[in-house]
Amino acid sequence: MNIPVVNLGAILPAIMLSLFGIAIMVAEPFVSDAKKSWLGWLAIAGTIAAMLALAPMSRQAGQWYTNLWIVDSYSIFFHFLFILIAAITILTSMNFLQREGIHHTEYYALLLFATVGMMMMAGSNELIMVFLGLEILSIATYVLAGFRRTDLKSNESAMKYFLLGSFSSAFFLYGVALIFGATGSTNLIVIADSLRSGDPQTSLVSLAAALMLIGLCFKVAVAPFHVWAPDVYEGAPTPVTGFMSVGPKAAGFAVLLRIFMTAFPTLEDRWTSVFWIVAALTMLIGNVIALVQPNIKRMLAYSSIAHAGYIAVAVAAGSEHGVSAVLFYTLAYSVTNLGAFAVVTMLSRSEDKLVNLNDYAGLASKRPGLAAVLSLFMLSLAGVPGTAGFAGKFFIFKAAVQSGLIWLAVIGVITTVVSFYYYLYVIVQMYMRDPNEEFADVRTTGPLKLALAITIAGTLYLGILPTRFLDWTVSAAVNALR
């Protein structure tokens, strides 16, 4: 009987986050209602610990746990991204929870566990682990979306997300079952070898790949599986919406790339054309419908659908340029979008009463700092040079053109120009309309300032000096493609 080799260092960040999540839950009964924000800081400590744990993890490169877990720069990059997303979301939520009078600090624990789920998705070499990570992330997010138990919209959002999420998980699972049948294993590398050598039953394998694709496309909300996103994003508590718009998307694309690049390279020409169609549809639908949204949360929801479309362009491009563009764009987009949602959280007042675009009128005259910050994020989402959004889009379209997808890049550029309208509309509202109110009760607290500082720094840094992170993403891409 062989005792398996247990390498704790390879999963150290996940262990850290889990421990801190448990610590938060254990500490909750001992902390009075007034001091609940301490648990938020405990969660931040957890993310810092996880970030520091990346260093020992990176020394454990290779495959562990009987080839289920893989440590390479691809997975380390995504671990870093997920911890960053979690930290910014926690900072944004701290004041939000106090304002809404939500004293269940399981919120922080669930957020940390959701991040653990995302890490499992990115670092796994085996479809079982991918599925488990996907479900941990999903279930934690269903609960977070429905966290405001007494709010009907929050209930509805969580319910819709849950129903469609579990439905799509079942599809993904059926695909995994068929692949297991076709190749006899759920390990990505073994699947690839078995498909390359043996006589693949191509119709079965294609069906399996299609089912897995459907399941994952639901998660990242690309067309035509995007219909749930606007409703769910609108009803969930705003910091959770911010988390949902970046976390599951990044994790979903990480898994998508890993599975299709590692396990299905033999089917590459087929799924490239599928992604072509998906990307084009998504960019068109996301950008066009965002034009007519009066509610800023819904507008950002459709905008995030459009951004998933841009990422899908890079996925269609394949090759190491495409993969590195995906990685870079998810980082740039996460930082920008979380920043935008941080500002929206602050401005929406209690119970998300003020989320229409008219409520932003004249913000610049009353609170110039906030208006400038939001303008920066809008410009970055649109893709103005000097911001992270521009750098990300540049690399994506460059990768697309290098892979010969000229028309797709053209569609991307056209839809980007279209998107300028609704992003600039927000800026126009803030700077050129008369204010309706005083914005007196909008207070920027410490944690939120920290969150904004991180996101602003990220947006500007990635936009002006992208090379360092770009090199990281390229090496990660090369690693992933082996």
Next chain:
Amino acid sequence: MLELALFYIFGTIAVVSAILVITQHNVVHSAIFLAGTLLSVAGIFLALNAEFLAGVQVIVYVGGILVLFVFVIMLIAVERSTFERQFNRQWKIALITSAILIGELVYVVYQGRDTFVLAEPAVPLVQGAAGNSQQVGMGLYTTYLLPFEIASILLLVAIVGAVVLAKKKTQTE
């Protein structure tokens, strides 16, 4: 011979129960017919020589999950739901889509029918080496140790989430 009988009996019960699950008006009846489906799937596991899994299916799925469903259905007023219209307005489209889907699936499976019969399907896994339970246990604790531990996080998330969502309202709400 026994396998054939098991397959036919349990297969028919499974399909019929599943159809009844989705066509029953009263949601309690649906839940009971789901129990029928789950038990017949356990029977089919027996036919496929997965005895341990059949036992686990009965204990966890029927004895745990289904009981949970019935509890919740009982907690929530059931009578009202029987008076509301139970099917969607789009049921015709749904039927057509499902017919297409089943057609595709059956076609794919049928096309590969020759390649599937590689070995006698009734062969016990790893001839005589160890019982079914022992093999599953070995797999779970050696090869698949990491997912096994990760599943504990999943259960923790589910417990915490369910309690947070469903517990009684506190004074602050």
Next chain:
Amino acid sequence: MIPLNWYLILAAVLFVIGVLGFFIKRNIIALLLSVEIMLNAVNLTFVAFSSQRGQISGQVFVFFVLVVAAAEAAVGLALVIAMYRNRETLNVDRSNLLKW
């Protein structure tokens, strides 16, 4: 002996019945039951392939699917209870606050 693809077709039929149920039912709990049927169909596929190939990993995977199904059912039902507390109906068509 029964050829493998009979089991697979049975699983496919169950899966599609689950999908159909998900599309046409309006009661939320019935939707959850349909998803359970789908997951059972997937389990059946796994065990069928596992039996044919002589590998135990398919059955081990079914364990994990069982865990996930239990977790999902628990959270889904908790959501149903939370929703029911706020409004007295379980009809999905009434969940129409978030639109377009």
